[in-house]
Amino acid sequence: MSFLPLFPLNLVVFPHEDLNLHIFEPRYKELINECLDNQTTFGIPTFVNNKLAGYGTEVHITQLSKRYGDGRMDIKTKGLRIFRITDFQNPIDNKLYAGGEVEFIDNDDLNEAVNPFLLSLIDRLYVLLKIKVDYNKPDYQPFSYRVAHKIGLSVNEEYELLTVASEIQRQKILIAHLERILPIVSEVERTKDRIAMNGHFKEFDALNF
Template sequence: MSDRLPVFPLSTVLFPGLVLPLHIFEERYRTLVRELVAQSGETPHEFGVVTLKHGSEVAPEPGDDDPVPAAPAVSAADLYDVGCTAELRHVTELPDGRFDIMTVGRRRFSVVSVDQGSEPYLTAQVRWLPEEEEAGEIAQLLAPRVLTAFRTYLDLLRPNSEMLDQVPDDPTVLSHLVAATAQLTVEERQLLLAMPDTASRLRAELRLLNREAGLLARVRAVPVPLSDLARPASPN
């Protein structure tokens, strides 16, 4: 089954269950937010988030006295094939008509075709990807190993991180959290989003986490000048 869906191209990868705040200033996406808010309560207030392979996700935000720049054209070739819907959870309209919105990833889809012109914003014909009602036996066996690897990775990356106390043990939720928060490339995150099931995603994440933990351990073992240690840590 395929459906037509409003699409917001971004430079990030959204996963089901993960929070995505956005600042909306382009008029075409202001229109989208207004339309979503006006929908009935029975209709999911959601739009598609698809990751850009290259190019700019939106026009630069203009200054107070600057003209609104033209929105960049986006084609199917600029986008990855798999995305995730973002469901509106909170909308704040600012005095000048812009919006601050809070969304949560909801369901995955593959892009069949892209249309730019019939609506002010980008739309796509999408096919919904099947989701597991419950993680299978292999995923249940992999989840504790991935959780241990993720804790090791986080402890190396950010010692005493509060996230260590908030890591879920549900296999599917865990797989999405690891994919969204580990320091991976966009291409790696996109591959994880497109995985056919939780077990496949967890298996790939176990390899990636072990790789990243090994790299971090080697970096920490290299002596550095005391002056470098005195610098504040980067939040990234």
């Protein structure tokens, strides 16, 4: 077991992910200043459905980008390891912020193979949306974590992904999500095209009957 100061947020942070934060609350200014002074890490557990869900990601501060006159800060962080909270204290004794005993979760992220069907579904989504998203980051990171924020998952769905230790299983979850939303996205795009054509001169192929 390890003890971490905790900074709950209504978002999911994945290992290896870069996250920029603006720190303004007194309790989190205290937390971040202590992490900077002692070169220690802190945890970002996901706060979802108005409750602390139980899993989160340990992060370390990679840069203090700006410190304001009133004590506010802009910091850059990077995700490290996934944890599960076993004992939550809010606040920690003699501190403004929360903390807790955590258990770090083993992850089989050494398997970086990507399911070709998953890739095809992602490509189809981006074609439908007419957008280009670069998810091939050069630094090491499991593929499911690289694309999780880029395919329309809800916070609840991203949190489910965070609790799954197997990269193969995470990719199966992403496939199921894309198979569910692609027909909806396709119909929305067709509807947009029909609306855009309204009032324009139309040319139809001759009907053979």
